[in-house]
Amino acid sequence: MDALQLANTAFAVDMFKKLCEKDKTANIVFAPLCTSTSLALAYKATKGDTADQMKKVLHLQDVKDVSFGFQTVTADVSKLTSFFALKMVKRLFVDKSLSPTTDFVNSTKRPFPSELELVEFKEKTEETRQKINKSLSELTDGKMENILNEDSVSDKTQILLVNAAYFVTNWMKKFPEAEIKECPFKINKTETKPVQMMNLEATFCLGYVKELNVAILELPCLNKHISMLILLPKDIEDETTGLEKLEKALTPETLLQWTNPSMMANTKVNVFLPKFSVEGDYDLKPLLESLGMTNVFNESASDFSEMCETKGVVLIKHYKTCVKYL
Structure with a gap:
């Protein structure tokens, strides 16, 4: 880079x-x-x-x-x-x-x-x-x-x-319309809200940051020129959104380290993602x-x-x- x-x-x-x-x-x-x-x-x-x-x-x-x-x-x-x-x-x-x-x-x-x-x-x-x-x-x-x-x-x-x-x-691997349904989305440890949730089981690049207990998923868009990277804490430990610890650890260096292709591997994943703009x-x-x-x-x-x-x-x-x- x-x-x-x-x-x-x-x-x-x-x-x-x-x-x-x-x-x-x-x-x-x-x-x-x-x-x-x-x-x-x-x-x-x-x-x-x-x-x-x-x-x-x-x-x-x-x-x-x-x-x-x-x-x-x-x-x-x-x-x-x-x-x-x-x-x-x-x-x-x-x-x-x-x-x-x-x-x-x-x-x-x-x-x-x-x-x-x-x-x-x-x-x-x-x-x-x-x-x-x-x-x-x-x-x-x-x-x-x-x-x-x-x-x-x-x-x-x-x-x-x-x-x-x-x-x-559009996603490279499109979420099937038939699989979209209302599901609870966790806001913090105790609260959820109903959202229209997309679902897809497929092979994607997946990584893991052990010290933060955070999974990293790459969802490529059509033609693979752009991807969405999702950083998801495995557990919400308090009344926050669960992202504060991740945000605090985020630096230019850690971002490049976490998203390095060598840190990720093709893995079969069942992805649930809210439909959104x-x-x-x-x-x-x-x-x-x-x-x-x-x-x-x-x-x-x-x-x-x-x-x-x-x-x-x-x-x-x-x-x-x-x-x-x-």
């Missing part, structure tokens, strides 16, 4: 842990590659302490060519769109009044061919908001409407970063600030001088994602 992949994995784990802290019982779904790609474009516009903070939070210290790395990763992901309904929208909207330098705009065209867009927040606030919403709806095939509400932008908005992602796929909508500003990325949101500290000479430029951040498995 190259330096950028390791960096993206580390950033993903950091995001996941912060989202878990916010709500220990909520379902969490997000596409960290969306966020890291668009933040990498914003990073390209920064200097000084602002750049150092972003570099640290995104774990880019060992990445030699950040722009080329993201260009390669984005191209690889784009190839998957012929196999799945997969859309990841990453946009950095910059108000024209900032007059971004020609050098900066030109430097983004190859590594970030569609991510940077000049708009008119100052002169045409509502028209710009509606135009952005329409564009994002079209880019996600109408799956995501009105991502920016009326309070999202104002005539003071200078830089807006928006991520939107959705993913719809998941959608998430987050304001990542407080999350990024808690990770140490504070300058980009602070008028007195932000430094976007690689892009423009205007002082006090700050970033606004929106994120939405949707995943459906059929």
